[in-house]
Amino acid sequence: MEVFIARYYFDIEESGFFVRDTNGVECQTKDAARHAAIDALRRMAMDALGRKDQHIITIAVRDDAGIFVLQASLRLDTG
Incomplete structure (x- = not known):
């Protein structure tokens, strides 16, 4: 049985700063990509x-076709 492994891209935004993932990560399933985003x-x-301020972190996950398949966010108040 052949196992299909897809490449997912994890774009990160933290408090207004955006980083687009150009390398991606191979994951066997969309659920595995979700776990990678949460991790x-x-x-x-x-x-x-260690920093005293508010952080809003969002990871938007795209598939190989560039379609957004999920988003995970976290709000952290450290002050």
């Missing part, structure tokens, strides 16, 4: 804990 939010929140 990235968790790691970004850990990095923000």
